[in-house]
Amino acid sequence: GESVGLHLPTLSVQEGDNSIINCAYSNSASDYFIWYKQESGKGPQFIIDIRSNMDKRQGQRVTVLLNKTVKHLSLQIAATQPGDSAVYFCAESGSGNTGKLIFGQGTTLQVKP
């Protein structure tokens, strides 16, 4: 997602609904993409990743979709739970494949019980 200044975009969903969080990445040479979840006061926690030779990857309750044509990444969370409330960051490898990650601005997910 995009943000202006310090205001992260926010997605508010009802418990049990599906969530879709979007991200536009910048470098067409990026080979690797990842989603992290960050709860208040904690470090980012790995959710799911995908390489550029794939366009979809599924995990437990989560799916990542990659559209290289428009440089777009999305995270789908099925049956969203209150414990899913957090800030979600997408990140890309950039050119070089060195281990360095370039993070996006983040999206806040709020789950209403």
Next chain:
Amino acid sequence: GAGVSQSPRYKVAKRGQDVALRCDPISGHVSLFWYQQALGQGPEFLTYFQNEAQLDKSGLPSDRFFAERPEGSVSTLKIQRTQQEDSAVYLCASSARTGGDSYGYTFGSGTRLTVV
């Protein structure tokens, strides 16, 4: 340990003071990364170690920032003559793999530095 441990959790420094932030990676992890996260922003890469070698320091914002990992395990990020713009959470991450295979690394909870 079971995870990446960082200390202190919180640090308040007066402008101009030097600070040292410590990272204990997961035991045996060869790759270690430092990131800086300003309030409301995503983490930004600072530097990368493979064992004791600092292979990438392209993200260090100025020569006031210095990182070391002398024995290939614990790492210290030092900031000299702190300034208000240094206020941020400093995150450390480690991985058992190297370079482009190290993605998906494990982050610590960070050190929140406030410069007053």
